[in-house]
Amino acid sequence: MMLNWDDPLAAPIPRVESKPAVKKETAEPIARDKATETTTPDTTEAKGHDTEASQSKTATPAAQEETSAPAADATEARAAKTPLKAVPFATEALDAPVAESAAPVVEKAAPPARAVADSAERTPMQQRREAEAAKPFTPMSPINPEDKRVINGIGDINQLAPFKYPWAWDFFINANKNHWTPLDVNMTSDISDYHHKLKPEEQHIFENVLAYLTTSDILAMRNIGLAVMEKMTAPELQIYQARQVYEESLHTWTYQHCIETIGLDQSEIYNRYRMVPEINQKIQIGNRRLDAVMRPDIDLRNPDDLEEFVLSYAFFSGIFEGCWFYNGFSPVFALQRRGLMKGTAEQLQYIMRDEVMHVSFGIRVVRQIMQEEGVQLDPRDIRDMWDEAEAAEMAYSKFLLPKPILGYSQEDHHEQFRFIGNRRARQLGMEEPFPGAKNALPWLDEQSNMRKEKNFFETRVTEYQTGGALKWD
Ligand SMILES: [Fe+2]
Numbered sequence: 001m002m003l004n005w006d007d008p009l010a011a012p013i014p015r016v017e018s019k020p021a022v023k024k025e026t027a028e029p030i031a032r033d034k035a036t037e038t039t040t041p042d043t044t045e046a047k048g049h050d051t052e053a054s055q056s057k058t059a060t061p062a063a064q065e066e067t068s069a070p071a072a073d074a075t076e077a078r079a080a081k082t083p084l085k086a087v088p089f090a091t092e093a094l095d096a097p098v099a100e101s102a103a104p105v106v107e108k109a110a111p112p113a114r115a116v117a118d119s120a121e122r123t124p125m126q127q128r129r130e131a132e133a134a135k136p137f138t139p140m141s142p143i144n145p146e147d148k149r150v151i152n153g154i155g156d157i158n159q160l161a162p163f164k165y166p167w168a169w170d171f172f173i174n175a176n177k178n179h180w181t182p183l184d185v186n187m188t189s190d191i192s193d194y195h196h197k198l199k200p201e202e203q204h205i206f207e208n209v210l211a212y213l214t215t216s217d218i219l220a221m222r223n224i225g226l227a228v229m230e231k232m233t234a235p236e237l238q239i240y241q242a243r244q245v246y247e248e249s250l251h252t253w254t255y256q257h258c259i260e261t262i263g264l265d266q267s268e269i270y271n272r273y274r275m276v277p278e279i280n281q282k283i284q285i286g287n288r289r290l291d292a293v294m295r296p297d298i299d300l301r302n303p304d305d306l307e308e309f310v311l312s313y314a315f316f317s318g319i320f321e322g323c324w325f326y327n328g329f330s331p332v333f334a335l336q337r338r339g340l341m342k343g344t345a346e347q348l349q350y351i352m353r354d355e356v357m358h359v360s361f362g363i364r365v366v367r368q369i370m371q372e373e374g375v376q377l378d379p380r381d382i383r384d385m386w387d388e389a390e391a392a393e394m395a396y397s398k399f400l401l402p403k404p405i406l407g408y409s410q411e412d413h414h415e416q417f418r419f420i421g422n423r424r425a426r427q428l429g430m431e432e433p434f435p436g437a438k439n440a441l442p443w444l445d446e447q448s449n450m451r452k453e454k455n456f457f458e459t460r461v462t463e464y465q466t467g468g469a470l471k472w473d
């Protein structure tokens with residue numbers, strides 16, 4: 001169906017049917033019974049409206065509004081003996097929540113919003129808005145960039161320049177040079193490779209890499225978009241992070257595109273993290289770090305909360321993205337080196353290019369916060385973080401590679417995690433957690449670096465002109 005993107009109701013909002021009223025033997029609170037009784041007829045009527053709306057492709061906005069108005073509004077309208085069509089179109093209705101399992105009980109019909117607005121009685125909220133709007137303009141002194149801080153700053157978050165962190169702006173500019181979508185990559189050979197050339201143990205690896213990544217990238221998106229971005233007090237940092245949020249969602253689209261194109265069982269792949277403890281464990285470690293800082297009462301002026309936030313950001317950039325993603329793509333790159341699953345591998349190369357920037361940016365922000373706020377992390381917390389991450393990665397690699405495939409083994413995967421872990425720790429200004437770890441996959445850095453001249457396989461070359469200017473790691 002071709003949507004009119006300028007019409008918010010072009011695609012009717014599906015109504016969720018209320019559950020049928022079930023009279024339980026046990027005593028139910030009166031309010032619950034009331035709700036059930038109120039919603040049941042609404043649902044029937046609403047269903048009729050939905051059908052009508054779907055049959056009429058030329059429905060007017062007002063008529064479409066009818067179909068999307070919450071059940072409570074409909075009840076209200078009937079109570080006032082007013083036909084639904086007579087309700088004036090009000091844009092406020094677009095913001096109204098879609099009814100879910102049951103509409104709220106309406107004790108008393110509220111006056112229509114327009115009537116309130118027109119009446120002489122102003123609500124406290126309206127009075128407050130009017131008072132704010134009536135405040136006279138007072139010229140402000142210019143921004144001093146030195147007032148800016150990564151967190152706990154007092155600068156004007158809406159004013160980009162003058163910069164205090166010009167490097168953050170450079171990250172944003174560079175990120176926009178790596179612009180791509182999964183539709184740019186030819187996936188044709190992957191379909192036959194997966195179904196006709198991969199051995200069962202290679203299919204197992206391929207599927208579980210995707211099963212891990214699908215959930216991980218959503219977690220990465222939620223972390224940066226919901227827990228980190230809101231705490232930044234310099235706009236140049238937030239702007240790159242906004243781009244990062246977009247890129248994480250693009251990565252999720254990429255995995256979904258691979259799963260659909262190759263014809264894998266979508267539901268089974270997505271649910272695997274719920275079934276496989278070795279995948280679930282890594283996700284849960286990320287979830288715990290996210291939950292620790294995504295709470296309304298966190299106060300970054302409190303030293304304990306601040307340390308928790310810095311640890312979480314260090315974990316996500318240094319380990320979750322810096323090791324688990326960096327290392328997580330390598331089994332598919334190993335297949336690519338043998339000429340298999342080249343389309344998926346190329347998709348992962350594009351993702352890798354984004355992730356390398358996320359890692360560098362995140363680590364830089366962490367170091368900046370530690371310097372500005374004088375944060376000293378407890379060495380025991382850092383050690384625990386690395387030990388937990390290594391144990392989880394070890395278990396994951398055993399599950400992924402119960403026996404080696406050509407050119408890749410469990411030991412390679414584990415050792416490479418330790419090697420990359422040391423790199424991230426050095427970048428974070430920390431001691432190496434795994435002294436003496438070897439570079440078990442010397443081709444990985446080169447493979448990750450998708451420059452045209454180093455892309456030795458016969459994938460479709462989608463080198464963007466500006467992409468070669470990016471620096472890696
Ligand atoms: Fe990502």
Ligand SMILES: [Fe+2]
Binds near residue numbers: 354358
């Ligand atoms: Fe990322």
